[in-house]
Amino acid sequence: xxxxxxxxxxxxxxxxxxxxxxxxxxxxxxxxxxxxxxxxxxxxxxxxxxxxxxxxxxxxxxxxxxxxxxxxxxxxxxxxxxxxxxxxxxxxxxxxxxxxxxxxxxxxxxx
Amino acid sequence: xxxxxxxxxxxxxxxxxxxxxxxxxxxxxxxxxxxxxxxxxxxxxxxxxxxxxxxxxxxxxxxxxxxxxxxxxxxxxxxxxxxxxxxxxxxxxxxxxxxxxxxxxxxxxxxx
Numbered sequence: 312x313x314x315x316x317x318x319x320x321x322x323x324x325x326x327x328x329x330x331x332x333x334x335x336x337x338x339x340x341x342x343x344x345x346x347x348x349x350x351x352x353x354x355x356x357x358x359x360x361x362x363x364x365x366x367x368x369x370x371x372x373x374x375x376x377x378x379x380x381x382x383x384x385x386x387x388x389x390x391x392x393x394x395x396x397x398x399x400x401x402x403x404x405x406x407x408x409x410x411x412x413x414x415x416x417x418x419x420x421x422x
Numbered sequence: 423x424x425x426x427x428x429x430x431x432x433x434x435x436x437x438x439x440x441x442x443x444x445x446x447x448x449x450x451x452x453x454x455x456x457x458x459x460x461x462x463x464x465x466x467x468x469x470x471x472x473x474x475x476x477x478x479x480x481x482x483x484x485x486x487x488x489x490x491x492x493x494x495x496x497x498x499x500x501x502x503x504x505x506x507x508x509x510x511x512x513x514x515x516x517x518x519x520x521x522x523x524x525x526x527x528x529x530x531x532x533x534x
Binding site: 315319345354355356357360399401407409410412413414415 | 453463465472477481519524527528
């Protein structure tokens with residue numbers, strides 16, 4: 312079992328709809344959770360960080376964390392074509408600075 | 423500069439050649455990381471520095487890979503005797519200790 316798992320997609324969502332991206336992790340010592348967006352040929356760009364159970368909203372983006380279920384998700388409201396990218400889930404384990412990434416979910420927003 | 427800077431952006435190496443990849447982190451960032459990203463995969467951790475100290479090199483795939491950060495700022499990732507399986511994008515990231523990591527644009531290495 313991979314430490315961080317994501318559905319690789321592709322996930323296609325109509326413009327204006329809600330895109331839902333999911334991630335599960337295996338290490339219960341995980342304490343910090345991040346969503347990075349990566350356009351093709353570009354470097355990962357931080358979208359959201361979340362550290363405690365519940366929801367965290369920032370503009371059109373909402374991150375949700377459920378530590379009991381070892382599950383973190385990203386919702387993108389009012390999806391735009393510019394949201395088309397690969398979304399990487401990353402986890403940081405307590406006492407360890409490094410990030411462990413999932414393989415990423417490729418999201419396509421259909422105009 | 424305002425962000426993490428990596429050079430070169432692209433490198434083509436013949437199999438067996440040595441390469442050196444440079445990372446210039448955000449000024450003042452204590453932590454520096456190297457990751458390797460194969461096509462269609464997420465970044466995989468290689469090594470981590472806190473200032474000039476290499477605290478974790480557990481992700482380096484073989485003894486052909488070596489990283490240094492002698493003055494606690496610029497870092498170099500060196501790959502000796504490159505092999506085709508070394509072809510990937512090498513990403514550098516920096517952060518204030520315990521904070522969010524910011525990535526550079528990466529160096530795409532192609533071994534032919």
